Amino acid sequence: MSRFLSYRFADLEPYVPGEQPQDQQYIKLNTNESPYPASPKACERARDAIERLKLYPDPDCKALAESLAEYLAGKYGVQLTKDNVLLTNGSDEVLNFAFMAFCDEKTPAVFPDITYGFYPVFADMNGAPYREIPLTEDFRISPEDYAKAGGTLFIANPNAHTGIALSRDEVEGIIESNRDKVVVVDEAYVDFGCESCVPLVEKYDNLLVTQTFSKSRSMAGARLGFGIAGREIISDLNTIRNSTNPYNINGMTMAAGIGVLEDDEYTMSNCRKIIENRQYTVSELKKLGFELTDSIGNFVFMKHPDYDGGKLYEDLKKAGILVRHFTKERIAQYNRVTIGSREQMEAFINTLKEII
């Protein structure tokens, strides 16, 4: 820390992302990437955009916003225009904008104790207090705990780490009982079997849904996320964006985004494969005595009654398999394992058989 850093950030503990080893020596099951390459159409459009690098990208992201609104309207059967979506540099950026716009020292953030680990950092970053609501003993969100929560709600659905999802009706109940506060539903993992809340955007002016191109769309490297909400919330988030970094999406990523939306059958086919691989993995893990949450994300969250979570992480790493281990006490016995290709999951299961 320098002697110049503002007192506001003196105690800030940054978020620590999962390891991203650059030497490719691991079977990488630690950051919920897709095992399948980005859509050929996404790649083709990104290649074309390289020819236009000398020019600034469109700060309004108009072409992609229109494509995305049309795509979401068709997928979820709702009325949406480009004014209902905001494209961001990964969904972390739209989440950060939401903390900035809708949390402050008077309006706390509220989220589960076990969820995406960036939420408390975003709150601290923006000088907003936050309240963590404990998950139930079996790691579920109990919707009644979120009635009149008294702050801006952040609910990952399915939830981060556990992969357990609320139904749309359950989330709607939470939105209904918090009409005076924004409810952010973080749907990073929605495409692997979860009901989306996008259809509720027309009905509730206090709902912001966030999604990403990083997981189901195999574009983690491109950094593209988005928010979907009523026009007023999107307008607020655009005010923040235009006051920090109006050119937040580079031209290649913008083009790749348009490409992958044109190729949705490819995305959906990959999601079906991930779901099959998840079913295979869950079944094999249970045979090995692992206990698992009911994950409908592209990952499983597992612990073994006879094997320490931290030690298992280390043993897997030594064997060339990288998974994610969190040291937070309540989940220290667990590991989160991304669902990769069938071959990767077979290698993972075989390695576990050797370790345990």
Add this chain to the structure above:
Amino acid sequence: MSRFLSYRFADLEPYVPGEQPQDQQYIKLNTNESPYPASPKACERARDAIERLKLYPDPDCKALAESLAEYLAGKYGVQLTKDNVLLTNGSDEVLNFAFMAFCDEKTPAVFPDITYGFYPVFADMNGAPYREIPLTEDFRISPEDYAKAGGTLFIANPNAHTGIALSRDEVEGIIESNRDKVVVVDEAYVDFGCESCVPLVEKYDNLLVTQTFSKSRSMAGARLGFGIAGREIISDLNTIRNSTNPYNINGMTMAAGIGVLEDDEYTMSNCRKIIENRQYTVSELKKLGFELTDSIGNFVFMKHPDYDGGKLYEDLKKAGILVRHFTKERIAQYNRVTIGSREQMEAFINTLKEII
């Protein structure tokens, strides 16, 4: 504005970037892009990176940071490592981080009245007061006005809009007299003939220099900027980055950045051409009776004694040439015109001859 937006941003007036028409019908001389395409090596590396889109980029940006530190060390004859540089999503992002880290309600921002129009927005965004120091009547920064300025200084060198530069010695005097505050030297336009302050980074722990790949390196569409400073200031900025968006640079841009640094002769050759085209443009404009600041950026700042600045902007636009006009009173008679290719500047001069 929604009913949920934090009071902190209720009065925020976002920055308005220059027009970015998507229909390509203009000779575009309004946002200081390069007329020359991105380096073939940059494009080649970006194309290779498209094959890896499914994986997150390296959040530490290590390979590019090392390349950049080595490049800058060679170019400016200083000792630098990757811990002296921070890569950002355009230089707007590093500037925003600097306002966040080093300005607050106790530490105002200080900058000239005529400069990059984003500075007051960044200050407002971060709840920091700011003080604008008027340029001299002939639009110069008078270094003595910045002695013991009592806040975090932001000095664009060469200055935005005017293109007028301070010498390195003049900036060093300002840094010397503000040792208890950070001095940010924004060198977006440094490569077109200005002395850089990068050599001073070793000597002053209160100096942050920012540069960009958008102008001289023809990569505005890729969004890549950087800060250069002592390790402690870089560490502060990394704390901010890791608490907002650790994956701020996408993989394609990271790769393109490495490529263009390998191809510096291409960049420098383009800069020489821009300088020649600037000399041609200045000479022709003077023949037409225009008054100009001594710009050493990739733009000129011009007014005509007999022709209204706003009207000239409109007339040029009607004739298919887009330049930048600012409505701020002190410069409302001026237009800022990016230096493009020789052909573009000849077309610009010929159009002016018809208009005036």
